[in-house]
Amino acid sequence: MAWRDAKASRMRLLLFTASIVLGIAAVVSIQLFRDNLQDNIKNQSKSLMGADYLIDINETPNERAQAIIDSLNPVASEVNFVSMVVFPKNGGTKLARVRAIEGPFPIYGKMVTQPEDAATTYQQKGGALVDATLLLQYDIKTGDSIKVGELTLPVVGSLSSMPGNSAVTSSVAPPVVIPRHLVGETNLLQFGSRKEYQYFYKATSETDFIQLENTLEPMLDAERADLDTHTSTSRRLGRRYENMGKFLNLVAFIALLLGCVGIASSVHIYIREKLTHIAVLKCLGASRQQSFLIYLIQIAGIGILGGVLGGAIGIVIQESFPYILKEFLPFDVDITITVQPLIFGIVLGFLIAVLFALLSLLNTWYVSPLQALRISDTSTQKTPKQAKLIVFALIIVFLFLFSYWLLDNVLYAIAFVVGMLITFAILAGIATLTMKMIKAWFPKTWGYTTRQSLLNLFRPNNQTLVLIVAIGLGTFLISTLYFTKDILLSKTAIGDSSGKANIIIIDVQPEQTEAIEKTIAANQMEIIDNIPLVTMRIHSRNGVEANEAEQDSTLRIRRWVYNHEFRTTYRNHLVASEELLEGEWTPEVNSGDVIPISISENVAESAKVTVGDNIVFNVQGVLMETVVGSIRMVDWGQLQLNFNILFPKGVLENAPQFTVLSTNAPTEASSAQLQRTVVADFPNVTIIDLRQVFTIVDDILSKVSWIINFMAFFSIITGIIVLIGSVRTSKHQRIKESVLLRTLGAKNQQILRITALEYLLLGMVGSLVGILLALVSALLLALFVFREAFVPSIIPFVVFLPAISVLVLGIGLSNIRGVLNSSPLEILRREV
Structure with a gap:
């Protein structure tokens, strides 16, 4: 019976099926991609690192550190740094990451070079492996030469890929690999130069990496070195991309939640139209259980079908993710179809179909056989409140469990569910208040069509409450998603760079400053910034040194605070990217006075210090005592030089x-000319052309925007389906009323006006309330989740509000289309 009835009602079940399919497709595609990403990270962790584990240090290892490094017998070693390289063939210059390697690196994975043997022979030949794209860009071929600092050596091969490089970093600073024994000849590792020493190891089958970390990390921390194992790399990468997955999961859940609303609306229409049929079945002897099961089997079957179709679409969608996200990933993702998300999609389709249809299905249990004989379409028996409360409780538990599974945070899950309940309550309250206000101030002197439209909003059997809640909820979710997208994208907005510094020259030694300034002036350019940099480390805070902080777990000071080499500056003013949060800024001090410094809020949080606390710095072997005078909020998103620690003038002028x-x-062209001139005279300096950075960041942002908009597409399409289903809930009631009006002599034009005004008012009220609630929701997300300033967009008000109102109007008018084209008697017979 369920099969026969479903075949006869397949068009009516289309909305129900579509709501399930889109929501499941969004969730399954995200889950499949997340599983594939985690498997790839786990399987490729050794190849990503090139070894089982490594030790890295940002300075020349001291005697104790070198003893620890040597005792573990490294297989290979590397020193890497960023520098300008020159191609003598055509004078081209480019910022590159120089990787000077000694030994058979990588231990796992491989360097992909052309010719293939260049990866193993470059050290013996004393040549360089240069990024393949860089060679094409400057028309350099194997056999040509490259100049790194004061060292000129032949290009022995092009480098396509190697462990430790990603597409984004290679775009900014392409890799150039040279033999390590030639580093001294470059004369680039001078005072202040950023460099990193790495030592690569191969573990035995008995190696316990957790025990290795517990044993070595305290010893290496004391020497300002770090241990990184392939398992810790796997965990770190997993956490990094898990955050991205959580956001996409949340977006998918919004699509799924809209689908749930669509299910409830669609089943409500469907079951309401079937109540007379159920009454007839009961007259013929069908039991309550039989009539209930007929439609439960239908709904459950469609839920499973929707899960299968949604899973299939999700598979197709997730196949495209690796191509979209390849710029963000340091490895190629191999896609494999796992069974778990597919089974999850089918089970989820079944659960949401039954759960959100259950309230309407309960009506079939309480249908009286007498309803088949009565003219009224209202049931003589109502669903008990206790049964309704049980269904509502099940829905709330489902929402909590599902949101907890996505967000992995109990408080966020509770807040999400409470927020949805509050949204429902506000929408229901607004709908009730609207009815009461119209009834209280009903305009009796207005025209007939206007009065009839307003009467429809508060008379018995009105649809105002259901429609405003459904329309408002759909608009709320879609608008929240749009506002959230704006928050995320604004975090990385670049802004207009015209007229700002687009060439930055770093590692300029004091004796070179005047000559480089003259070179810039000779190229008809002006110096925008001349910023002195002093390197230092934190020796102690409030009398607590690094080793004491390690042993005292109550301090909870981040390890990097003591290990990090801070590049600080001094000036007598704050810049546009800085905002004072606490304390007072001191622009200048006299010799012998207390030294008040300004620190960024992230350092203050990590070091657990506040205004008035003491910090002692180690400045090139000299201890300097300071006091925290102020804490600043720094906008790190701006592409300019920003500093964690800022000194006033009068302190560091004589420091190295x-x-x-x-x-x-x-x-x-002028940028290229300046770079050639400066690098030719001063090979130790590094020049960053921000034009290339702007281009790369813009490209990344466009991909991020595309992904967010792509996922939002699910929610918008599902939201439209929900709105269609919600508005069509009133079709049966409006057809009878319109037929009655036509029988009494109303013209088609009058009926159109009555219907149009009613649905336009419902659409405007529902969508406006939904957008306003979304505004509050987005503000809370910005303050407490993203911790960003929220500037609301006007788009939802000027696009969503009229578009949804017109959509509701169009669906409402389509409900009575048949009434206007047929005779009243024909319509009544068809409806019965």
Whole structure:
């Protein structure tokens, strides 16, 4: 019976099926991609690192550190740094990451080179492996030469990929691999130069990496070195991309939640139209259980079918994710179809179909056989409140469990469910208040069609409450998603860079500053910034040194605070990217006075310090005592030089330091000319052309925006289906009323006006309330989740509000289309 009835009602069940399919497709595609990403990270963790584990240190290892490194017998070692390279063939210059390697690296994975043997012979030949894209860009071929600092050596091969490189970092600073024994000849590792020493190891089958970390990390921390195993790399990468997955999961859940609302609306229409049929079945002897099971089997079967179709679509969608996200991933993702998300999609389709249809299905249990003989379409028996409360409780438990599974945070899951309940309550309250206000101030002197439209909003059997809640909820979820998208994308917005510094010259030694300034002036450019940099480390805070902080677990100071080499500066003013949060900024101090410094809020949080606390710095072997005078909020999203620690003038002028210069090159040609001139005279300096950075960041942002908009597409389409289903709930009632009006002599034009005004009011009220609630929701997300300033967009008000109102109007008018084209008697017979 369930099969026969479903075949006869397949068009009516289309909305129900579509709501399930889209929600399941969004969830399954995200889950499949997450599983594939985790498996790839786990399987490729050794190849990503190139070894089982490594030790890295950002300075030349001291005697104790070198003893620890040597005792473990490294297989290979590397020193890497960023520098300008020159191609003598055509004078081309480019910022590159120089990786000077000694030994058979990588231990796992491989360097992909052309010719293939270049990866194993470059050290013996004393040549360089250069990024393949960089060679194409400057028309360099194997056999040509490359100049790194003061060292000129032949290009022995092009490098396509190697462990430790990603597409994004290679775009900014392409890799250049040279033999380590030639590093001294470059003369680039001078005072202030950023460099990293790495030592690569191969473990035995008995190696316990957890025990290795517990044993070595305290010893290496004391020498300012770090241990990184392939298992810790796997965990770290997993956490990094898990955050991205959580956001996409949340977006998919919004699509699924909209689908749940669509299920409830669609089944409500369907079951309401079947109540007379059920009454007839009961007259013929069908039991309550039989009539209930007929439609429960239908709904459950469609839920499983929707899960299968949604899973199939999810598979197709997730196949495209690796191509979209390849710029963000340091490895290629191999897609395999796992069974778990597919089974999960089918089970989820079954659960949400039955759970959100259960309230309407309960009506079939309480249908009286007498309803088949009565003219009224209302049941003589109502569903008991206790049964309704049980269903509502099940729905709330489902929402909590599902949101907890996605967010992995009990408080967030509770807040999400409470927020949805509050949203429902507000929408229901607004709908009730609307009815009461219209009834209280009903305009009796207005025209007939206007009065009839307003009467429809508060008379018995009205649809105002159901429609405003459904329309408002759909609009709320879609608008929240749009506002959230704006928050996420604004975090990485670049802004207009015209007229700002687009060339930054770093690692400028004090004796080189004047000459480089003259070179910039000779190229008709002006110095925008001349920033002195002093390197230092934190020796102690409030009298607690690094080793004491390690032993005292109550302090909860982040390890990097003591290990990090801070590059600080001094000036007498704050810049546009800085905002004072606490304390007072001191622009200048006299010799012998207490030294008040300003620190960024992230350092204050990590070091657990506040205004008035003491910090002692180790400045190139000299201890300097300071006090925290102020805490700043720094906008790190701006592409300019920002600092964690800022000194006033009058303190660091005589400290060992180097300089950063910046200027603006009006054209690409002038930028290239300046780079060639500076690098030729001063090979130790590094020049960053921000034009390339802007291009890369813009490309990344466009991909991020595409992904977010792509996932939002699910929610918008599902939301439209929900709105269609919700508005169509009133079809049966409006057809009878319109037929009655036509029988009494109303013209088609009058009926159109009555219907149009009613649905336009419902659409405007529901969508406006939904957008306003979304505004509050997005503000809370910005403050407590993303911790970003929220600037609301006007798009939902000027696009969503009229678009949804017109959509509701169109669906409402389509409900009575048949009434206007047929005779009243024909319609009544068809409806019966």
